Amino acid sequence: MTLAIETTDLSKRYGKKVVVNSVSFKVKPGEVYALVGPNGAGKTTVIRLVTGLAFPSSGKVSLLGLDPHEKPMVRRKLGAVVEAPAAFYPYLTGQENLQLHAKLAGDVSQERIQDVLEMMGLSEAKATKTGVYSLGMRQRLGVAAAMLTKPEVLILDEPASGMDPLSLHLVHTVLQEAAQEGAAVLLSTHHLDEVVAYCSSVGIMEEGRLIDEVDIAARRERYRAKVSDALKAQQILRGQDFIKQVGTRGDNVIFTLSHPYALSNVVGVLTTQGINVLGLGPDVFNLRAYYQDRLSTSKQDSSRQESAVA
């Protein structure tokens, strides 16, 4: 299967300042990849490099197997919002702005324009000039413009910034549905709690580097059982054919199942072996806590290295 997005050792320097440092990641069709990190971490630059708006100092980018700089027509399959808030001609209405985008994109029907306006809750505001749109409305129109061509790749830079909770939910729902229909989605965001609910992977960036990648989809399949003896429970479960992976965390045994209906077997096998099961449920991943922990660890590593050099 052709990867929808692939970056290999992607770097960008402005003079001596390294803004993006050797970033590599892959996004398959149907996946949602979220880039998170503090302001100035390099997320926006990565997005501009991937969309072909900026040129890498070194490394490679490919969209659906093609370099967007060498083959700009690959953008026929790309929908993107790279400005936060999304930028439009203020003297045109929302609908006129989309019509202009449709002309540039080609093969977009009037029905599709109405569909995306309705999808983003902008039908009533479509005849209003975008100059008077609120921040959230412009962001929603940006997502509508990105969705115009039913893209195979969606790339969005902070698509939900400045939005009210309902609009925020709407945007994330639209992105989730696009991924379910097979589009690859790359987005940068600060909304960790929203994206963790549906994204496939999270890339954590700091100071231009991709310091960690978290496979959220795999973590979503994990279960956690609080038991009287975690190590013994791990040994028992390791030999069972309905268990794919098993490990421990404190008093908990963490495992993935070969079949979701096998959860009741876990309780059965543990209790028959004399292990008390005190609690059982999905191993909910706390991305926010993980993110904070990862950033502080990274900072400590950096200061240690600086001290060693000194």
Place this chain on the structure above:
Amino acid sequence: MLKLSSIEFSKLFHLISLRFSLIALILFPLLWAYAPGIFTVYGFFIVSGYQVPALSLLSSMEFLLPLIVAVASAELLGLELSHGTLPTILLRPVTRSQWLLAKILVAMLYPFALLAFLFLISLAAGVFYGYGAFAGGTGVGMGGLLGQGTLSAGAALVELGRAYIMAALSLVPISLLAILFTVIFMNAAGGALATLAVLISMKLLIVFPSLEPYLLTSQLNAYVSPIGNLNITVALIALYAAIFAACSVILFERKDF
């Protein structure tokens, strides 16, 4: 390309500078046509409606028209930067050079549209003096405003038409220079100011007589030049325009957004 150019041409009507330019170009011929002190200052009377377009051209080509053209062309690109729409457009399946060439085409047509407007307004402003044959000259033909005997209406129109077309043509490189500087500075004000700075500096270079015929600013007088010199003038204008357009496209292709 045609689709792109039509989209870009429609944006022309939203330029802020265009509104001010049109007001200036409406007022200018009216002021010249009915200025009470014109004889005292310049020593002649307007005797024909055909002299008003010539006077408008003679007075505005010195500074006003180059300024208007430079500002509008810089704004044509600068507007995309100030609205933040440039990256959004470049994400559509059009190449950077296609898009910039569409802008360049509009910038090239702009001086012609502007001068056509000035010509019509000036002609209308001279209605009081009539449009028949007259003793004198249009101001842009042989003998200047005094002329060489009687000039027919047809001959006057031909002289004016040729002068206006040459004037528009000589403004094209200025328009493209403004595009080039806007690409370099990624800012409309910077683009317009740099263009004006170059024009003013070039005007000072007339102290080098061997350079003078080849200067961009010297071509601005092409509309009153003898017909025999036109081929060289047109070739120089085309060369300047081609260099500015090519440099703009090359630089734009490698810009980060």
